[in-house]
Amino acid sequence: MSAAESLPEPLTGVPAEPVPDAATDRRRLAAARGVITGEQHQGEGNAVYVVYVAVIAAGAYGVPASQSLFRFLDPQWMADHLSGARGLVAGAVLVVALLALAVRAGAVRGPVVPELPYLDHVAASPLDRYVVLRRWWRLGLTGGLVGGLLTGLVVGAGLAIAQVTGPVVLLPAVALGLLVGLLVAGAWLHGQVHAAVTVDRGRHGGVHPLTGLGVFLRARPALRGLRLPALRAQAARSVTIGGGVLAGDLRAVRLEVASPTTRARRTRLRAHGPVLTLVSRDALGLRRAPGTLVTGLLLSGAAAYGLAHAATPGVPSVVALAALLVGYLGVGQWCEGLRMQGDNAGTPPLIGLSARTEAVGHLVVPTALYALTTLLVDGAALRQGGVSTLGVAWALVMVAPLLGGQLMAAFRGLPPAAVFAPGRGIGSTALWYAVPLLAPAVVGTAVTAMLTSTVLGAQAPLALVIGGYLLVTWGLRRVRLLTDAHRG
Amino acid sequence: MSRSAKAPRKTGPEPTLVADGVSKSVDDMPLLAPVSVSVAPARCLVLRGENGSGKTTLMRLLCGTTEPTTGRVTLSGRTVDERDPTCRRAVAALISAPTAYRDLTLIDHLVLVDATWGRGEGADERALELLALLEIDHLDDRFPHELSSGQQQLFHLALVLGRPAEVLLLDEPEQRLDTHKRALLGHLLVGRKQQGTALVVACHDPELTEAIADQVVDIEPA
Numbered sequence: 001m002s003a004a005e006s007l008p009e010p011l012t013g014v015p016a017e018p019v020p021d022a023a024t025d026r027r028r029l030a031a032a033r034g035v036i037t038g039e040q041h042q043g044e045g046n047a048v049y050v051v052y053v054a055v056i057a058a059g060a061y062g063v064p065a066s067q068s069l070f071r072f073l074d075p076q077w078m079a080d081h082l083s084g085a086r087g088l089v090a091g092a093v094l095v096v097a098l099l100a101l102a103v104r105a106g107a108v109r110g111p112v113v114p115e116l117p118y119l120d121h122v123a124a125s126p127l128d129r130y131v132v133l134r135r136w137w138r139l140g141l142t143g144g145l146v147g148g149l150l151t152g153l154v155v156g157a158g159l160a161i162a163q164v165t166g167p168v169v170l171l172p173a174v175a176l177g178l179l180v181g182l183l184v185a186g187a188w189l190h191g192q193v194h195a196a197v198t199v200d201r202g203r204h205g206g207v208h209p210l211t212g213l214g215v216f217l218r219a220r221p222a223l224r225g226l227r228l229p230a231l232r233a234q235a236a237r238s239v240t241i242g243g244g245v246l247a248g249d250l251r252a253v254r255l256e257v258a259s260p261t262t263r264a265r266r267t268r269l270r271a272h273g274p275v276l277t278l279v280s281r282d283a284l285g286l287r288r289a290p291g292t293l294v295t296g297l298l299l300s301g302a303a304a305y306g307l308a309h310a311a312t313p314g315v316p317s318v319v320a321l322a323a324l325l326v327g328y329l330g331v332g333q334w335c336e337g338l339r340m341q342g343d344n345a346g347t348p349p350l351i352g353l354s355a356r357t358e359a360v361g362h363l364v365v366p367t368a369l370y371a372l373t374t375l376l377v378d379g380a381a382l383r384q385g386g387v388s389t390l391g392v393a394w395a396l397v398m399v400a401p402l403l404g405g406q407l408m409a410a411f412r413g414l415p416p417a418a419v420f421a422p423g424r425g426i427g428s429t430a431l432w433y434a435v436p437l438l439a440p441a442v443v444g445t446a447v448t449a450m451l452t453s454t455v456l457g458a459q460a461p462l463a464l465v466i467g468g469y470l471l472v473t474w475g476l477r478r479v480r481l482l483t484d485a486h487r488g
Numbered sequence: 489m490s491r492s493a494k495a496p497r498k499t500g501p502e503p504t505l506v507a508d509g510v511s512k513s514v515d516d517m518p519l520l521a522p523v524s525v526s527v528a529p530a531r532c533l534v535l536r537g538e539n540g541s542g543k544t545t546l547m548r549l550l551c552g553t554t555e556p557t558t559g560r561v562t563l564s565g566r567t568v569d570e571r572d573p574t575c576r577r578a579v580a581a582l583i584s585a586p587t588a589y590r591d592l593t594l595i596d597h598l599v600l601v602d603a604t605w606g607r608g609e610g611a612d613e614r615a616l617e618l619l620a621l622l623e624i625d626h627l628d629d630r631f632p633h634e635l636s637s638g639q640q641q642l643f644h645l646a647l648v649l650g651r652p653a654e655v656l657l658l659d660e661p662e663q664r665l666d667t668h669k670r671a672l673l674g675h676l677l678v679g680r681k682q683q684g685t686a687l688v689v690a691c692h693d694p695e696l697t698e699a700i701a702d703q704v705v706d707i708e709p710a
Contacts, residue, residue, distance in 0.1 A: 251587075258590065260633045261591040261631055262631065265593055265630070265631065266629060268595060268599070268612070269599045270612070271599050271609075271611035271612070272603070273603065274603060274605070274606050277600055278604060281589070281592065281596070281600050284591070284592070285589065285592065288591045336589075343587045344586065344587045346553065347586060347587070348579070348580065348581035348582070348583060348586075348648075350586055350647055350648070350651060351600070351604045352576075352577070353604050354573060358604075483571070484571055
């Protein structure tokens with residue numbers, strides 16, 4: 001009998017240290033894995049191969065792409081905007097955003113997620129849970145470190161080859177990449193452990209001693225603190241998300257990823273007539289999801305500034321492209337009502353409005369919030385002299401392509417069978433998913449490039465109006481097609 | 489294919505919803521053999537049949553969300569098609585669990601549904617009254633994900649009963665309900681029938697069937 005068998009499941013706080021008999025547990029685990037995999041000596045061959053491929057890809061594709069990007073971005077423009085304190089602030093914001101994303105990802109699917117049968121038959125045994133789970137944590141940690149190192153290498157090499165800086169940047173870039181990779185891996189595990197504790201104790205259950213960014217330094221007790229139901233929940237969610245993505249069932253994916261709403265339950269929706277009640281619904285939904293509201297405001301604010309700035313001659317087109325991608329994500333935060341309508345398309349109606357009217361009604365709140373954000377952010381930038389009046393108007397009108405993209409996304413439905421045809425690969429599936437994102441990004445970037453060119457500048461506003469109209473029309477056509485698709 | 493009416497059709501008003509020789513096949517796979525049924529205002533037709541016999545498919549045909557392979561479904565003489573606003577206005581259906589807004593409470597859902605049908609003042613009161621009728625008014629500020637499976641079913645019933653309709657189609661509305669709630673549902677459906685609504689209910693519960701049915705049709709597998 002393993003000494004760990006006598007240990008009770010930790011109920012709260014730091015789990016008790018097992019009586020040291022890890023060697024026995026390791027032998028038992030190796031035997032169990034031998035039964036599962038059919039091999040007596042299991043290495044980490046697959047992981048090593050993945051690292052090998054990642055290194056090759058970083059060298060063969062990453063570095064050339066990186067240096068091309070830096071050449072395209074215009075070294076002078078980068079030096080003006082990203083040097084000194086501005087660069088430090090931008091870097092810090094990026095790292096904090098990455099860490100926040102890793103924590104959120106950990107709450108949905110952390111690094112320690114073995115497959116369900118392994119959890120039910122091996123992790124449920126009396127073996128030391130750290131010994132049982134450490135393989136997944138080590139893979140996650142290695143992934144973070146290798147990813148950070150390669151990212152630092154690719155960015156540093158790109159900067160050096162594009163002669164933005166000297167070759168000496170390679171060393172700090174790699175070191176910084178390693179550090180960020182380590183922190184991201186820790187944040188990922190922190191997110192998983194914190195979420196598991198929150199499920200057990202509730203939102204107001206206090207701070208768990210095993211959470212925090214230093215969790216990778218105390219991985220042993222952190223892994224022992226993970227309960228089986230929490231591990232099973234993440235494993236099942238992982239399967240559902242994977243299946244949902246492959247089948248194009250994005251509703252299933254969203255429901256798995258989203259946190260359940262519990263806020264402001266006493267605030268009631270009031271009836272104000274058919275369409276206004278629908279608009280109030282969307283506003284109330286955002287009030288109950290302040291995180292979504294704020295994320296949308298931050299992303300849309302950044303996008304609005306980027307779009308207004310991109311309207312200035314001499315600014316690289318990639319700024320408009322990045323702003324549109326960020327804007328798509330920002331406005332998308334406010335479009336839950338629209339997505340829910342898409343989810344319900346084809347079912348017996350509960351809402352007494354036509355599908356088109358309902359869809360247009362769901363665009364009111366995102367449009368108003370985007371306009372308000374743009375006026376506030378770009379208005380402030382205008383006073384500071386950072387953008388022009390034309391830039392502010394340009395950012396405002398960009399709401400049309402962005403909303404067209406949201407309509408297309410909410411009503412994209414299931415991918416056609418041709419996407420899964422043999423030989424098409426994952427690229428065609430990814431492209432199918434990305435069309436609602438790419439369409440406004442391509443249209444918006446193209447018309448912004450027209451605006452800043454000396455030859456086509458005068459035609460750009462008309463092109464933007466036509467492009468926006470076409471995208472919204474395309475989106476509304478998707479509403480009709482998906483609403484009617486079931487009848488056949 | 490035989491179709492047996494277990495109870496004789498009572499004389500009464502002209503049927504409003506008529507399925508005449510409808511069947512459904514997909515890629516030569518028969519889902520529903522040809523069948524004819526009809527229901528008049530203030531009457532209730534109960535569909536029975538073993539699992540897989542095509543009751544749900546017939547319900548989908550009756551509410552116009554899918555098209556029959558043969559035959560025709562009409563509502564007051566007009567072909568039933570869910571895309572037709574007149575049809576949507578007349579037919580309410582609970583065939584599978586409707587998607588709920590995860591950021592709205594039960595009372596919010598009912599107010600939203602009520603308001604979008606343009607029923608005017610009093611949406612709050614009507615919503616609360618309906619929740620009380622189903623004995624879930626104490627759950628009014630719960631979110632859908634905070635309900636048990638039986639409470640979810642009552643909530644789904646409330647959503648469908650909360651909108652105006654001339655014809656009400658319910659696919660196994662008794663599922664996951666306890667004995668008391670099934671009796672309550674029967675009482676509620678009889679009330680709707682007395683108000684003039686035509687009911688078509690697929691049901692496996694003999695007591696509920698006894699309570700609400702004016703006509704019973706057994707659907708046999710295709």
